Amino acid sequence: MxxxxxxxxxxxxxxxxxxxxxxxxxxxxxxxxxxxxVERASAIRQEMATVCNEWPIHLLIMTEAEAEETSFIQxxxxxxxxKAESRR
Amino acid sequence: MxxxxxxxxAWVADxxxxxxxxxxxxxxSPFTFRVNRKDHLPSFxxxxxxxxxxxxxxxxxxxxxxxxxxxxxxxxKNGIWTESGIATARNHDCAxxxxxxxxxxxxxxxxxxxxxxxxxxxxxxxxxxQHDNVSHFDQEYDRVYxxxxxxxxxxxxxxxxxxxxxxxxxxxxxxxxxxxxIVLMTNPNGTPTKDALDTAKTLQVAILxxxxxxxxxxxx
Numbered sequence: 001m002x003x004x005x006x007x008x009x010x011x012x013x014x015x016x017x018x019x020x021x022x023x024x025x026x027x028x029x030x031x032x033x034x035x036x037x038v039e040r041a042s043a044i045r046q047e048m049a050t051v052c053n054e055w056p057i058h059l060l061i062m063t064e065a066e067a068e069e070t071s072f073i074q075x076x077x078x079x080x081x082x083k084a085e086s087r088r
Numbered sequence: 089m090x091x092x093x094x095x096x097x098a099w100v101a102d103x104x105x106x107x108x109x110x111x112x113x114x115x116x117s118p119f120t121f122r123v124n125r126k127d128h129l130p131s132f133x134x135x136x137x138x139x140x141x142x143x144x145x146x147x148x149x150x151x152x153x154x155x156x157x158x159x160x161x162x163x164x165k166n167g168i169w170t171e172s173g174i175a176t177a178r179n180h181d182c183a184x185x186x187x188x189x190x191x192x193x194x195x196x197x198x199x200x201x202x203x204x205x206x207x208x209x210x211x212x213x214x215x216x217x218q219h220d221n222v223s224h225f226d227q228e229y230d231r232v233y234x235x236x237x238x239x240x241x242x243x244x245x246x247x248x249x250x251x252x253x254x255x256x257x258x259x260x261x262x263x264x265x266x267x268x269x270i271v272l273m274t275n276p277n278g279t280p281t282k283d284a285l286d287t288a289k290t291l292q293v294a295i296l297x298x299x300x301x302x303x304x305x306x307x308x
Contacts, residue, residue, distance in 0.1 A: 025106050027188035028165050038283060041256035042263075053140045054091045056187050058165045061256040066281040070252050 011035045014078035028056040034067045094118040097136040109194045132158040132201045142173035151180045158202040160184040169230035208274045221306045232265050244268040249275045255283035271295045
């Protein structure tokens with residue numbers, strides 16, 4: 001539900017880290033959300049609060065500029081989970 | 089609907105049982121499980137919480153019932169340990185942290201797991217204790233210290249261990265902890281993004297690496 005709210009708001013979701021590499025042992029579930037700007041990043045943190053309080057989710061939220069600047073998606077071989085809706 | 093505590097406890101116990109240094113785990117109550125270790129190391133009891141903020145009010149009732157707990161694990165990755173929560177854990181001779189810290193504690197093969205201290209905090213506290221310009225420091229949260237300096241303004245410091253330090257990390261720290269002076273990047277390979285630096289500038293916060301931080305402690 002929370003992730004769906006993010007999708008509606010032009011957010012792309014990725015998985016990375018040991019959980020998504022099917023490692024036998026993992027301490028958290030690494031998720032990356034990429035959104036347009038810092039305001040939206042703060043809103044995603046709030047929307048995801050409930051699920052993040054119940055599961056060991058490491059939620060990294062980047063603006064599109066940050067994702068490009070760091071090349072994080074490529075360097076961490078992030079797995080696309082949900083694409084951002086195209087903007088209207 | 090929130091996840092029942094016994095489900096969370098069983099889930100964490102399963103994760104720990106999968107680690108190489110644990111031989112098995114056994115759930116002993118809705119909030120606790122026992123870790124049996126390899127190499128004849130003593131087994132120990134873990135208390136499991138799912139709290140966005142760990143306080144004495146949450147922890148006291150769970151630790152006051154006579155259980156011999158060595159480690160309190162809080163499941164949310166972004167969960168905050170308040171000063172009162174830390175004090176309560178320490179008063180009951182418990183180590184504390186997230187699942188990653190519990191795994192580290194087991195991996196370190198300490199005879200008594202309750203002596204475990206997160207490396208990041210131990211490193212920072214040792215550096216502060218040895219610094220000429222620090223009279224004393226208070227830990228307000230697991231990631232927040234107020235550093236007192238003789239004849240100079242105290243500094244409120246937030247520890248962030250991110251590899252990619254983003255604008256959202258800086259903003260969330262502000263939301264969680266209120267105003268502060270410095271973000272101390274405790275990840276030696278950590279780098280702030282341009283947006284993070286812009287956000288910090290707006291909030292009038294400095295983002296510093298360890299050596300820069302040590303230098304800042306000596307300046308007004």
